[in-house]
Amino acid sequence: MRSVEPYRTLDAVTGSGAARDHGPGATFHAVLDAARRRGALVVQPRMGFSDPARMRAGLSATKAANATTVGTLTLDSFTRVGDFATAERALRERRPLNGYPIVNFPTATTEAMLAGIRDRDFPVQVRHGSSLPGRIFDALIEAGLDATEGGPISYCLPYSRTPIRQSVQAWEEACHKLAALRERGVEPHLESFGGCMLGQLCPPSLLIAITVLEGLFFRRHGIHSISLSYAQQTDAVQDQEAVLALHEIAAELLGDTSWHVVIYAYMGLYPSTERGALSLVADAARLAVRTGSTRLIVKTAAEAQRIPSIAENVTALETAARAGAATERLPAAPVSTGIKEEARALIDAVLGLNEDIGKALVRAFAQGYLDVPYCLHPDNAGRARSVITEQGRLEWSRTGSLPIGHLTPAHRSAQLTSTRLLHALSYVRSRYDTADTADTADPADLRQTA
Amino acid sequence: MALRQQSPNNAFAPGLGTRNVVLSTIPSDSHTWNLLYLQLLLEEHGCAVTNLGACVPVATLVGESAQVRPDLIVISTVNGHGLHEGLGLARAVRASEELRQVPLVIGGKLDTAGSRTDADFLPLLEAGFDAVLVGETAVPELLALLERLALLERLPEPVARPLTPPAGGLDRRAYADAIR
Numbered sequence: 001m002r003s004v005e006p007y008r009t010l011d012a013v014t015g016s017g018a019a020r021d022h023g024p025g026a027t028f029h030a031v032l033d034a035a036r037r038r039g040a041l042v043v044q045p046r047m048g049f050s051d052p053a054r055m056r057a058g059l060s061a062t063k064a065a066n067a068t069t070v071g072t073l074t075l076d077s078f079t080r081v082g083d084f085a086t087a088e089r090a091l092r093e094r095r096p097l098n099g100y101p102i103v104n105f106p107t108a109t110t111e112a113m114l115a116g117i118r119d120r121d122f123p124v125q126v127r128h129g130s131s132l133p134g135r136i137f138d139a140l141i142e143a144g145l146d147a148t149e150g151g152p153i154s155y156c157l158p159y160s161r162t163p164i165r166q167s168v169q170a171w172e173e174a175c176h177k178l179a180a181l182r183e184r185g186v187e188p189h190l191e192s193f194g195g196c197m198l199g200q201l202c203p204p205s206l207l208i209a210i211t212v213l214e215g216l217f218f219r220r221h222g223i224h225s226i227s228l229s230y231a232q233q234t235d236a237v238q239d240q241e242a243v244l245a246l247h248e249i250a251a252e253l254l255g256d257t258s259w260h261v262v263i264y265a266y267m268g269l270y271p272s273t274e275r276g277a278l279s280l281v282a283d284a285a286r287l288a289v290r291t292g293s294t295r296l297i298v299k300t301a302a303e304a305q306r307i308p309s310i311a312e313n314v315t316a317l318e319t320a321a322r323a324g325a326a327t328e329r330l331p332a333a334p335v336s337t338g339i340k341e342e343a344r345a346l347i348d349a350v351l352g353l354n355e356d357i358g359k360a361l362v363r364a365f366a367q368g369y370l371d372v373p374y375c376l377h378p379d380n381a382g383r384a385r386s387v388i389t390e391q392g393r394l395e396w397s398r399t400g401s402l403p404i405g406h407l408t409p410a411h412r413s414a415q416l417t418s419t420r421l422l423h424a425l426s427y428v429r430s431r432y433d434t435a436d437t438a439d440t441a442d443p444a445d446l447r448q449t450a
Numbered sequence: 451m452a453l454r455q456q457s458p459n460n461a462f463a464p465g466l467g468t469r470n471v472v473l474s475t476i477p478s479d480s481h482t483w484n485l486l487y488l489q490l491l492l493e494e495h496g497c498a499v500t501n502l503g504a505c506v507p508v509a510t511l512v513g514e515s516a517q518v519r520p521d522l523i524v525i526s527t528v529n530g531h532g533l534h535e536g537l538g539l540a541r542a543v544r545a546s547e548e549l550r551q552v553p554l555v556i557g558g559k560l561d562t563a564g565s566r567t568d569a570d571f572l573p574l575l576e577a578g579f580d581a582v583l584v585g586e587t588a589v590p591e592l593l594a595l596l597e598r599l600a601l602l603e604r605l606p607e608p609v610a611r612p613l614t615p616p617a618g619g620l621d622r623r624a625y626a627d628a629i630r
Contacts, residue, residue, distance in 0.1 A: 077478040159480035376482050376503035418490035
């Protein structure tokens with residue numbers, strides 16, 4: 001059994017030195033590094049509201065949840081695309097945004113919103129989705145925060161039209177801004193979002209390769225505390241192999257860096273039933289614990305319909321924590337199907353393109369060494385495709401110019417049609433929505449027993 | 451700058467010629483699975499699709515469309531800002547000399563409250579959209595609209611005019627009602 005007690009009782013582990021080193025506020029790094037050493041699972045919501053009072057209430061409820069938690073400020077989509085004028089107009093007209101507009105609010109507003117909530121045991125991370133994150137990094141650093149996420153590939157390809165070259169440059173500059181916190185005695189933390197890539201239908205080896213390459217990019221640009229990500233896909237056994245491979249490759253390539261792995265509960269089309277949604281997030285927690293991952297970002301039962309309430313977030317956090325606490329780490333790795341070799345081949349081929357990792361990433365996409373299936377971004381080659389096999393595994397159906405042709409047989413699949421695409425996109429949702437309900441009669445039971 | 455301009459796999463109405471569709475989203479919306487799905491669907495129904503991808507600035511939409519001269523512009527958005535951002539988008543399309551009469555539709559999840567009624571969407575129609583397609587009927591309605599576009603192409607020139615009315619909210623609303 002794993003403890004889910006809150007960090008406030010963990011002074012003995014973090015040591016009094018941590019407080020001295022990291023100033024009065026928490027650092028995300030210190031709390032997560034302690035969790036990693038202890039083998040604890042930290043759970044985190046995706047939560048963002050434009051009203052500072054509601055945002056504060058959301059963070060407060062996250063902190064008070066019966067789980068080991070860290071807080072999240074998810075920013076709104078106008079801020080993500082750099083349209084601060086429209087965010088400003090919405091605030092003036094009191095129209096709600098779909099997240100917290102950290103750039104538009106005065107620093108004092110954000111400081112007051114966080115005061116007394118964020119402390120040395122409860123750090124807060126900014127989540128945004130911006131390919132050009134400079135202003136966001138400025139705002140979060142000014143507000144005294146030290147942790148955020150994204151990456152020059154993972155926040156460019158799926159969510160923007162920004163040329164990769166421009167995103168790489170912006171992320172280099174942003175990394176240097178964040179890294180400058182080290183001169184003030186604060187260890188900043190940066191998470192790669194590379195394990196998500198469109199949320200679904202991106203085969204595991206490419207997710208691993210992109211998040212590791214972004215981790216190496218961050219390290220190259222002065223960040224010493226990093227997390228690598230992996231989003232739950234279609235098959236639990238395949239996911240376990242992938243996350244263990246991610247740990248092994250990170251240990252090989254990021255030896256001089258403090259790192260942990262963060263699991264994202266499924267990022268594709270989410271189950272529409274409460275039972276299905278909570279059962280999916282519980283499985284994500286089991287994946288995290290079985291593979292020795294330190295952190296999990298949850299999704300809620302309301303995800304498929306609308307922006308979730310604070311209470312729905314807390315339910316998801318507590319469901320995940322309970323499922324994690326009832327799970328043991330895998331005693332041995334599952335039988336290898338070659339995910340690690342594929343990921344390593346992708347990473348090595350990209351690193352071989354140029355000594356400068358930013359230039360290597362730009363060239364990798366131009367040559368199709370990295371090619372995200374179904375991604376519409378102008379810089380993505382669009383020659384690789386994936387398929388969900390009859391066994392429910394996510395595999396390549398076309399490898400295009402990916403340097404893995406010698407490792408993986410492409411699975412034959414029928415031509416992509418709108419109906420087949422919809423079926424693949426809905427695969428996980430359908431499976432969890434229609435799962436056998438014989439042993440757990442209703443969602444309330446699941447909440448209690450997961 | 452257009453993405454994946456592909457020829458159709460199977461013509462929906464052989465002999466009617468290919469209809470050009472510009473498929474796009476609003477500037478703040480980063481979702482693309484909806485765009486990929488609609489691209490495939492439209493191609494299967496005889497359209498040549500110019501898919502502009504995620505987070506399309508209004509100026510890009512207008513510029514690309516003015517070049518393609520499409521038979522239809524489809525805006526798909528699911529981030530909840532469509533009801534608001536759609537207004538400026540429609541006005542900009544209608545302000546373009548080349549695009550003033552091109553049928554323009556929007557669909558998806560248009561606000562955070564899940565609005566469904568005509569009254570909720572009246573501002574979008576007044577701003578220049580010909581139709582608002584939401585909920586479970588959105589896809590069948592889009593296909594019905596394509597079919598109507600195809601039928602009207604077969605009619606002699608003067609009769610074909612009513613589908614692409616001159617500027618004027620009322621005419622366009624009548625058109626929207628007709629395809630609902």
